[in-house]
Amino acid sequence: MWNPFLLIYQILQHAISRILSPTPPPPRAKLSRPRIAIIGAGLTGISSAAHCVGHGFDVTVFEAGGRDELGGIWSRVNKTSGLQIHSLMYRFHPRVQWKGGYPSRQQILDAIEDLYKAYLLEDKTQFHTRIDRVWKDKNGKWILNTEGYGKFDGIIAAIGTCGEPKMPHMPGQETFRGEIHHSSKLDGKDAKGKKVVIIGGGASAVEALEFVTAGQAEKTTILARSDKWIIPRNAIVDMLLAMNIFGQEIYLSWIPEFLLRRFFYRELADLAPSHQGIFTETPMVNSEVFQKIRDGSAEWLRGDIEHFTETGIAFNKRGKNVPKGGPGKSIHVEADMIIMATGYKRPKLDFLPSNCFDEPYDPPNWYLQTFPPPYPSISCINSTYVNAIGTVGSYHIGIYTRILLMFLVDPLTCPQEWLMKRWIDMTRFFKSRSPTPAFDFFTYTELLWWYFFCVAINPFRWKWALFVFFGIGVGMPLSIVHREDRVREFMERNEGSRRKAK
Numbered sequence: 001m002w003n004p005f006l007l008i009y010q011i012l013q014h015a016i017s018r019i020l021s022p023t024p025p026p027p028r029a030k031l032s033r034p035r036i037a038i039i040g041a042g043l044t045g046i047s048s049a050a051h052c053v054g055h056g057f058d059v060t061v062f063e064a065g066g067r068d069e070l071g072g073i074w075s076r077v078n079k080t081s082g083l084q085i086h087s088l089m090y091r092f093h094p095r096v097q098w099k100g101g102y103p104s105r106q107q108i109l110d111a112i113e114d115l116y117k118a119y120l121l122e123d124k125t126q127f128h129t130r131i132d133r134v135w136k137d138k139n140g141k142w143i144l145n146t147e148g149y150g151k152f153d154g155i156i157a158a159i160g161t162c163g164e165p166k167m168p169h170m171p172g173q174e175t176f177r178g179e180i181h182h183s184s185k186l187d188g189k190d191a192k193g194k195k196v197v198i199i200g201g202g203a204s205a206v207e208a209l210e211f212v213t214a215g216q217a218e219k220t221t222i223l224a225r226s227d228k229w230i231i232p233r234n235a236i237v238d239m240l241l242a243m244n245i246f247g248q249e250i251y252l253s254w255i256p257e258f259l260l261r262r263f264f265y266r267e268l269a270d271l272a273p274s275h276q277g278i279f280t281e282t283p284m285v286n287s288e289v290f291q292k293i294r295d296g297s298a299e300w301l302r303g304d305i306e307h308f309t310e311t312g313i314a315f316n317k318r319g320k321n322v323p324k325g326g327p328g329k330s331i332h333v334e335a336d337m338i339i340m341a342t343g344y345k346r347p348k349l350d351f352l353p354s355n356c357f358d359e360p361y362d363p364p365n366w367y368l369q370t371f372p373p374p375y376p377s378i379s380c381i382n383s384t385y386v387n388a389i390g391t392v393g394s395y396h397i398g399i400y401t402r403i404l405l406m407f408l409v410d411p412l413t414c415p416q417e418w419l420m421k422r423w424i425d426m427t428r429f430f431k432s433r434s435p436t437p438a439f440d441f442f443t444y445t446e447l448l449w450w451y452f453f454c455v456a457i458n459p460f461r462w463k464w465a466l467f468v469f470f471g472i473g474v475g476m477p478l479s480i481v482h483r484e485d486r487v488r489e490f491m492e493r494n495e496g497s498r499r500k501a502k
Contacts, residue, residue, distance in 0.1 A: 022054020034153035042072020086235030191215030200341030247446030390444025
């Protein structure tokens with residue numbers, strides 16, 4: 001069916017791609033600007049590499065896995081998985097053009113593959129190469145593992161937040177006679193007509209629900225240890241929530257929380273958290289779970305797993321506001337299949353120099369949450385965040401990348417360590433009343449404010465504003481930098497002459 005809004009969206013995407021996409025280099029082009037090492041060939045790594053190459057910076061992409069893991073976590077999730085937030089909030093590069101509001105896993109992988117090929121990254125990627133250590137040589141160049149890969153001016157660590165699946169062992173697990181699978185390992189499994197139990201209530205539970213829905217399970221039971229905010233799969237609602245520029249719970253936060261309980265949860269308001277605000281933890285974006293609960297095909301239970309049995313799980317069902325491990329009613333939940341929606345192990349950034357982790361300026365307490373204060377030539381994009389409302393794969397990948405490029409080519413824009421720390425202190429002060437630490441939760445609008453402040457605070461960055469925010473005009477700022485370099489050299493020569501005359 002013809003959809004005028006979809007048509008407008010596609011026209012807008014086409015215009016953005018034509019205007020803001022950096023021009024891919026011709027084959028075998030010599031890229032002479034500073035060289036960037038990119039660690040990770042997931043969505044963020046490939047997007048940032050495309051930005052670098054498109055602006056004339058040479059890159060080498062290091063990926064611990066093989067070619068089949070291009071796309072990072074999206075290469076490893078189930079075929080039934082897809083994007084929960086609207087694609088408008090997941091345009092991870094200007095070139096990306098979605099055909100619908102909620103693309104599937106394969107459509108996301110196709111978009112990553114298109115970027116990879118368009119910006120000629122195949123010859124710039126080292127697969128099966130795990131980075132264990134990075135250090136600077138005496139000339140200030142970065143070396144990764146060995147000098148055999150060459151030397152680099154900057155590093156983008158794009159290892160993400162999802163590594164290997166977490167698969168905890170629970171009491172009595174070996175006695176269960178049915179199937180047990182992790183939520184990311186469901187391809188080829190059959191849920192039709194089965195009683196499925198999902199352990200966990202976060203993003204991995206959404207992945208499991210997608211599989212269960214596609215597999216036509218008889219009944220689904222979600223076992224969650226605590227209440228978690230669930231927001232509708234609606235672009236307008238999600239963007240409105242992301243517009244809280246304070247990035248924390250404020251006096252007026254009760255308004256969106258009341259509206260969600262009243263119009264989205266409705267008679268299921270008992271499932272909404274009562275002592276945890278929506279601006280404290282990444283919400284679960286899903287509309288289907290409530291539909292399933294209402295039609296009787298799913299059940300959401302709050303409580304603690306006591307142990308597995310031969311036919312299911314012994315569960316301590318707790319009432320609202322009863323803490324984890326508190327008193328409840330022991331029940332037995334029947335299951336033919338148990339899905340462990342227990343998330344992923346977080347990849348480690350311990351290959352970075354040890355002083356990147358000195359307290360109280362250890363991750364995520366970094367400049368713009370991404371740059372370790374001792375090293376503004378390192379940017380850990382999408383690798384340090386904890387919780388947020390917004391997206392981790394949109395406009396900001398390009399901004400973070402271009403801020404790094406600005407720091408590398410224009411010394412007057414590069415922040416000193418003590419100034420980076422003062423910015424961190426300032427952000428902590430502004431969020432001192434937040435129920436979470438300052439960098440453990442942010443909204444997308446707060447992130448944009450960080451960027452604006454970063455450019456506005458330093459007059460030498462003003463000439464880079466269009467480049468940082470839109471990728472426009474790298475040639476003009478660079479020409480000014482070259483003139484500034486000549487002025488600095490002239491002043492240094494004069495200073496040297498005066499010293500000799502004395």
